Amino acid sequence: MIDVQPFRASDNGVHLSIFLTAGYPDLETCGAVLDILATHPAVAFVELGMPFSDPLADGPTIQRASEVALAQGTTLDDVFALASRFRSACAKPLMLMGYCNPVYRRGVETFAAEAQSAGATGLILPDLPYESHHRDFKPGLEAAGLSMAFLVSPTSTPDSVSEAFDTSSAFVYGVANVGLTGDAQSMDRNAFFSELQHHREQCPLVAGFGLSTPADVASLAGLADGAIIGSAFLRAIAHAEGDPAHPDATVQRALDFLAPFLPPS
Secondary structure, three states, X not given: OXXXXXXXXXXXXXXXXXXXXXXXXXXXXHHHHHHHHHHOOOOOEEEEEOOOOOOOOXXXXXXXXXXXXXXXXXXXXHHHHXXXXXXXXXXXXXXXXOOHXXXXXXXXXXXXXXXXXXXXXXXXXXXXXXXXXXXXXXXXXXXXXXXEEOEEOOOOOHHHHXXXXXXXXXXXXXXXXXXXXXXXXXXXXXXXXXXOHHHOOOOOEEEEOOOOOXXXXXXXXXXXXXXXXXXXXXXXXXXXXXXXXXXXXXHHHHHHHHHHHOOOO
16 A cells, blocks of 8 residues: 555645756766655655656747757656656655656656665656556555655546556645646636545645746645656756856755745745
């Protein structure tokens, strides 16, 4: 039985999760930033993005981060090495987020075993159909003790929402806007998450897409167990195009971004 408790908030709190693309802005700097995320008290769990050439659900910031990482030769082996580095530094959950094609190419059972060995907690694959999960993924993931998180959005049907909560074994990823990651398109976020409350006893609910500030996270109190910030964090740690990344400077930008999320002393 997979333990969902690390994702479940208490007392109306909202766990902060940060998304980081593996290999961005380069492997050395990515590892240094991941070390910060592993030890920073504001960060409850981390999503490590597996770079992919056609990330359909991602906005331009994460797409560009994938392009940069892939251009520098980042591979799944590098993703697993970063996951191992993270796991050696902390016990926080680590979700690998990406797309089905690289997993199928590796072989689902092989991928699951390697991910588990590297210390990953579970997977988020936005393009994975439920039928493919049941047929191809579930046995290997369960054997490796890895969890899955499926997505729901304001356009999801009631049946699709129910299936997401029935099938997810980590949390359900609630899409907090109607666009791509990093967008901030207008929607009644509170109304959407309010409609999902009767499912939260079944599985934790974590919000993502378009979140960037402490106020965004605070607005989800009592409505979601966690909030994922990705594009805003990647923009914060980005260096000027054409200039080499400097790990120390990038780490400082990461710390500056995270500082407002710390509770008042």
